[in-house]
Amino acid sequence: MNWSTYTINLACDMTAIITAGPPLAGVTPEHRQLAPGDCLFSQGDRAFGIFQVASGRIRLQRITPDGSTVTIHLVRAGEMFAEASLFSEHYHCDAVAEIESDILVYPKAEISSRLRAEPEALWQFAKELAGRLQGMRTRFELKQIRSAPERVLQWLRMRSGGDGVIRVPGAAKDIASEVGLTHEAFYRALAALEKQGRIARSTGAIRLIGRLK
Amino acid sequence: MNWSTYTINLACDMTAIITAGPPLAGVTPEHRQLAPGDCLFSQGDRAFGIFQVASGRIRLQRITPDGSTVTIHLVRAGEMFAEASLFSEHYHCDAVAEIESDILVYPKAEISSRLRAEPEALWQFAKELAGRLQGMRTRFELKQIRSAPERVLQWLRMRSGGDGVIRVPGAAKDIASEVGLTHEAFYRALAALEKQGRIARSTGAIRLIGRLK
DNA sequence: CGGAGCCTTGAGAGCTGTCAATCCGGGTGG
DNA sequence: CCACCCGGATTGACAGCTCTCAAGGCTCCG
Numbered sequence: 001m002n003w004s005t006y007t008i009n010l011a012c013d014m015t016a017i018i019t020a021g022p023p024l025a026g027v028t029p030e031h032r033q034l035a036p037g038d039c040l041f042s043q044g045d046r047a048f049g050i051f052q053v054a055s056g057r058i059r060l061q062r063i064t065p066d067g068s069t070v071t072i073h074l075v076r077a078g079e080m081f082a083e084a085s086l087f088s089e090h091y092h093c094d095a096v097a098e099i100e101s102d103i104l105v106y107p108k109a110e111i112s113s114r115l116r117a118e119p120e121a122l123w124q125f126a127k128e129l130a131g132r133l134q135g136m137r138t139r140f141e142l143k144q145i146r147s148a149p150e151r152v153l154q155w156l157r158m159r160s161g162g163d164g165v166i167r168v169p170g171a172a173k174d175i176a177s178e179v180g181l182t183h184e185a186f187y188r189a190l191a192a193l194e195k196q197g198r199i200a201r202s203t204g205a206i207r208l209i210g211r212l213k
Numbered sequence: 214m215n216w217s218t219y220t221i222n223l224a225c226d227m228t229a230i231i232t233a234g235p236p237l238a239g240v241t242p243e244h245r246q247l248a249p250g251d252c253l254f255s256q257g258d259r260a261f262g263i264f265q266v267a268s269g270r271i272r273l274q275r276i277t278p279d280g281s282t283v284t285i286h287l288v289r290a291g292e293m294f295a296e297a298s299l300f301s302e303h304y305h306c307d308a309v310a311e312i313e314s315d316i317l318v319y320p321k322a323e324i325s326s327r328l329r330a331e332p333e334a335l336w337q338f339a340k341e342l343a344g345r346l347q348g349m350r351t352r353f354e355l356k357q358i359r360s361a362p363e364r365v366l367q368w369l370r371m372r373s374g375g376d377g378v379i380r381v382p383g384a385a386k387d388i389a390s391e392v393g394l395t396h397e398a399f400y401r402a403l404a405a406l407e408k409q410g411r412i413a414r415s416t417g418a419i420r421l422i423g424r425l426k
Numbered sequence: 427c428g429g430a431g432c433c434t435t436g437a438g439a440g441c442t443g444t445c446a447a448t449c450c451g452g453g454t455g456g
Numbered sequence: 457c458c459a460c461c462c463g464g465a466t467t468g469a470c471a472g473c474t475c476t477c478a479a480g481g482c483t484c485c486g
Contacts, residue, residue: 064370068423071357073350084347087340115339119332126328126335127300129342134297136349137286143356144393146475148442157277171464180357185442187466210280359443361474384432398474400434 024050026121027111029104034058034097042094047085049105053077056101062093074098083129086112148181148189153198155179156208164208237263239334240324242317247271247310255307260298262318266290269314275306287311296342299325361394361402366411368392369421377421 034040034056041048043062051058053075060072060081072093075081085091086108115122138158145151155178160166168175176186190206193199200207247253247269254261256275264271266288273285273294285306288294298304299321328335351371358364368391373379381388389399403419406412413420 064373068370070367070370071354072347073354084340084343087336087343116332116336119329119335122332122335122339123300123329126339126342127297129339129346130297130300133342133346133349134285136346136353140349140353140356141284141286143353146441154283157281157283158275160277173464182443183464184444184466188442191466359473386432395475396432397434397476401474404434 024106024111024125026118027106027114029106032103032105034101034103036097036099038097040095040097040103041082041091043091045091047082047088047091047108049108050080050082050085050111051095051106052080052104054102054104056103057098058101058103059096059098060093061096080132086115143180148185149192149196151181152179152186152189153193156199156206160208164210166206166208168204168206237319237324237338240319240327242319245316245318247314247316249310249312251310251314253308253310253316254295254304256304258304260295260301260304260321262321263293263295263298263324264308264319265293265317267315267317269316270311271314271316272309272311273306274309293345299328356393361398362405362409364394365392365399365402366406369412369419373421377423379419379421381417381419 029052031054032040040051040058055077057077058075058081060075061069062072064070073081075095082091082095115125142151142154142158145154156166172186172190173183176183179186181189190199190201194201198209200209242265244267245253253264253271268290270290271288271294273288274282275285277283286294288308295304295308328338355364355367355371358367368388369379385399385403386396389396392399394402403412403414407414411422413422
């Protein structure tokens with residue numbers, strides 16, 4: 001098992017914290033600044049590009065037949081979105097900035113022609129997609145765990161290196177939302193785990209305690 | 214809190230109804246029968262193929278550095294898995310049958326050479342991956358909704374056609390696990406929604422009530 | 427007619443979200 | 457150098473909600 005590879009795979013996944021997947025090789029993106037409420041594209045618009053969130057947060061939503069709004073996805077910093085529009089003429093949902101956001105725009109025509117012309121680039125693109133799919137499935141499975149301490153523990157396990165140490169990037173608060181908890185519940189979970197002797201905390205890092213191989 | 218408890222929770226999955234993608238065009242799979250507990254591949258094994266579950270259920274799990282097991286994904290009938298192994302020499306997790314399962318095996322060498330040789334097939338494959346990624350994100354977002362009635366309603370909205378009618382395939386019980394609820398909570402949610410006049414139930418179908426466009 | 431499985435409802439417990447209060451460390455202005 | 461302020465970290469109290477366990481009712485089928 002190659003743990004560094006594993007880390008990279010996860011990076012495609014827990015994007016909110018591990019910033020930035022690799023940009024699309026060989027295609028230089030444009031930047032677009034969005035103010036809260038700004039719309040990047042709407043359902044039915046002709047697809048003009050795929051995107052990556054440099055900073056901010058984008059809500060992908062769809063208006064259902066009965067007129068109500070369904071959130072398809074909340075895209076956070078580092079994440080890419082609307083890849084599927086490469087294979088479709090139009091967007092199938094709205095993309096609206098929740099907060100001030102900086103978006104990288106990869107023009108569809110350019111990406112498309114490049115992927116069509118260079119099978120190797122397409123191969124890499126598919127690889128990227130497959131990795132993100134795996135990551136998404138992992139996140140999904142994590143969500144199935146109802147107990148907050150258990151969920152936090154599993155998350156830590158997935159993020160830990162071979163030494164069982166997880167370096168905490170910035171505020172633990174941000175991790176909370178990543179795991180799908182309020183920060184209070186997250187702190188309580190950490191406290192409980194520490195009390196049980198299953199983790200040890202120090203500033204900027206968390207260490208798993210237990211049978212390390 | 215023990216693992217068997219989780220197994221039950223984890224069994225909640227939406228794929229049984231939602232998924233069932235097209236098989237890989239132009240490549241004929243082999244079948245493999247697995248008994249409960251049988252291992253399809255292990256972490257570190259040389260990647261020999263990608264798979265689709267014809268029937269049964271496969272647990273993808275990884276042993277973490279501290280020796281504990283983390284479920285990466287529970288694969289259900291219709292779903293494809295281990296696509297990422299196309300881009301990697303080895304598998305990064307274990308695949309174990311939870312129940313008797315029938316697996317379609319697409320040999321890696323064959324898939325790989327076909328995708329390499331025919332850019333159009335690779336394009337389709339990427340399209341498929343992008344679609345699955347979107348679907349996974351949608352499922353993930355649905356999980357974020359805490360209120361059971363709200364979650365059920367959103368799920369119904371996503372599944373409804375333009376007429377706002379959802380035909381219920383078989384037991385409503387199965388839907389419950391798809392939405393990530395116990396069947397009791399699901400019934401209660403439906404009852405609440407009906408009481409509020411937001412849906413109407415009849416045998417075999419549910420109709421959304423509200424401003425249809 | 428009987429049974430099996432699904433549908434439905436009830437009661438209670440446990441857990442997380444919410445609201446609030448406190449502590450703490452660093453940066454800032456006086 | 458120190459008081460002050462701000463945001464994060466932490467803990468407490470409480471309400472609301474879902475899960476669990478349990479008990480009928482209903483429908484289809486043998």
